[in-house]
Amino acid sequence: MFKTFQYFSPIEFVFGAGRVVEVGKRLQAKELQRALIVTDEGIVNAGIVDVVEAMLSDHHITSERFTDVKSNPTVENVDAGAKALSEFGGDVIIGLGGGSPIDTAKIIAASAANKCSAHDFMTGKRTIEIPGVPQIAIPTTAGSGAESAKVSVLIDHTTGEKKGVFGPGTAPWITVLDPELQVGMPAWLTAATGMDALSHSLEAYLGLAANPFSDSLAEQGMRLVADHIERVVDDGSDIEARSALTIASALGGLAKEQSGLGILHAVAMPIGYLYDLHHGYLCAALMPATLDYNRSAVLAKTAWVARLFGVEDPDDEGAAAAAGHTIRQLNDRIGMGTGLAESGVKPDDHQRLVDDAMNSYLLKNNPIEGTPAGCLAVLEASL
Numbered sequence: 268m269f270k271t272f273q274y275f276s277p278i279e280f281v282f283g284a285g286r287v288v289e290v291g292k293r294l295q296a297k298e299l300q301r302a303l304i305v306t307d308e309g310i311v312n313a314g315i316v317d318v319v320e321a322m323l324s325d326h327h328i329t330s331e332r333f334t335d336v337k338s339n340p341t342v343e344n345v346d347a348g349a350k351a352l353s354e355f356g357g358d359v360i361i362g363l364g365g366g367s368p369i370d371t372a373k374i375i376a377a378s379a380a381n382k383c384s385a386h387d388f389m390t391g392k393r394t395i396e397i398p399g400v401p402q403i404a405i406p407t408t409a410g411s412g413a414e415s416a417k418v419s420v421l422i423d424h425t426t427g428e429k430k431g432v433f434g435p436g437t438a439p440w441i442t443v444l445d446p447e448l449q450v451g452m453p454a455w456l457t458a459a460t461g462m463d464a465l466s467h468s469l470e471a472y473l474g475l476a477a478n479p480f481s482d483s484l485a486e487q488g489m490r491l492v493a494d495h496i497e498r499v500v501d502d503g504s505d506i507e508a509r510s511a512l513t514i515a516s517a518l519g520g521l522a523k524e525q526s527g528l529g530i531l532h533a534v535a536m537p538i539g540y541l542y543d544l545h546h547g548y549l550c551a552a553l554m555p556a557t558l559d560y561n562r563s564a565v566l567a568k569t570a571w572v573a574r575l576f577g578v579e580d581p582d583d584e585g586a587a588a589a590a591g592h593t594i595r596q597l598n599d600r601i602g603m604g605t606g607l608a609e610s611g612v613k614p615d616d617h618q619r620l621v622d623d624a625m626n627s628y629l630l631k632n633n634p635i636e637g638t639p640a641g642c643l644a645v646l647e648a649s650l
C-alpha cells in the first residue's frame with residue numbers, strides 16, 4: 268500500500284563544469300545589478316570569491332562580500348547580513364561556499380524584507396510574509412545538501428535555541444552545481460562532506476517518510492557516492508568523480524527535504540555542537556552503527572545499500588548484517604576511520620549527548636523508535 272505524499276521543488280538546478288560563469292548572464296536577464304556575496308574567509312582564501320566577482324564584473328554587476336558566517340549559521344550572522352544587504356542596496360544574494368553560507372543567505376533575504384531579526388522567525392513571533400530578494404546557491408563542497416533545501420537551521424547563542432527556519436522565498440532561485448569550484452577541496456574534507464551527502468540519502472531512504480520519489484533521489488545519490496567517493500578522495504582533480512559527488516549532494520538534499528533524516532543526524536548534531544567536530548566526519552563515524560541499529564526494520568533496503576558498497580551475499584539477512592562493517596571498511600579507506608573516542612568524545616558526556624539527541628524531531632522519522640537506549644547504543648558502537 269502506497270502512503271500519501273507530495274513533492275515540490277522550486278529550485279532550478281544548473282549542472283556543469285565551468286557553468287558558474289552563466290550566473291552573470293542570468294542576473295543581467297533579470298536586470299539584477301547589485302549582488303551581495305555571502306561567503307566565509309575560507310572561500311575567500313581559496314580564491315573562489317575572486318572568480319565569482321570577476322564573472323559578475325564582466326556583466327557589469329556590482330558586488331559586495333559579506334564574510335561573517337560561522338560554521339553553524341547564527342541569528343547574529345543573519346541579522347548582520349540583513350543589515351549589510353539593506354545598506355548595500357542589494358537586489359540579489361549569492362550564497363557561495365559550504366552549507367553555512369548558503370543557509371545564512373536564505374534567511375538574510377527574508378530578514379531584510381520583513382524588517383525583523385531572524386530570532387523572530389525562530390520563535391514564531393513573526394512568519395516570513397514577504398519573500399526577500401532572490402538568492403543563488405553556489406556550493407563549493409559536496410555534502411550539506413543546503414543547495415537543495417528551503418530550510419535553514421539557525422542557532423541563537425544567547426539563548427541556546429536552534430531551529431529550522433523557512434518560508435516564501437527561502438529556497439534558492441538557482442543552484443549552480445559546478446564541480447570545477449570543488450577541485451581544490453582537500454581529501455579529508457572531500458571524504459567528510461561526501462559521507463554527509465551519503466548520510467542524507469541513506470536516512471531519507473530508510474526513514475518512515477520514504478516514498479517512491481525520495482527513494483529514486485536517494486538511490487541515485489547513494490550510487491553516485493558509492494561509485495566515486497574513493498576516486499575523488501584519491502585524486503581531487505578527477506572532474507568526473509567531482510561531478511558525481513556534486514550531484515549526489517544535491518540529490519541527498521532533495522531526498523532529505525522530502526523524507527527527512529533519522530537517528531544518525533539526531534546523535535550527530537549534539538556531538539558536533541559540544542566538541543566542534545566536523546559534521547561530515549560524524550556522519551561517517553555514526554553510519555555503521557546506524558545501519559546495524561535500523562536493519563531489522565528495513566532489511567531489504569539495508570541489504571540494497573550493502574550490495575551497493577560491494578557485499579555479494581544474495582540473502583537479504585546476510586547482506587544487511589554486513590552493511591555496517593562494509594561502511595566501516597570504506598571509512599578506513601577514505602580517512603574517516605577515526606572512532607569518536609579518539610576524536611575526544613568523553614564517557615562523562617554520553618548521557619548529556621543522548622538527552623540532547625532525544626529532543627530531536629528527527630527521531631520520529633527513524634525506522635526503529637529512537638529511544639535513549641538506542642541513541643546510546645549507536646553512540647557507543649561508534650567510539
Ligand SMILES: [Fe+2]
Binds near residue numbers: 532
Ligand atoms: Fe548532514
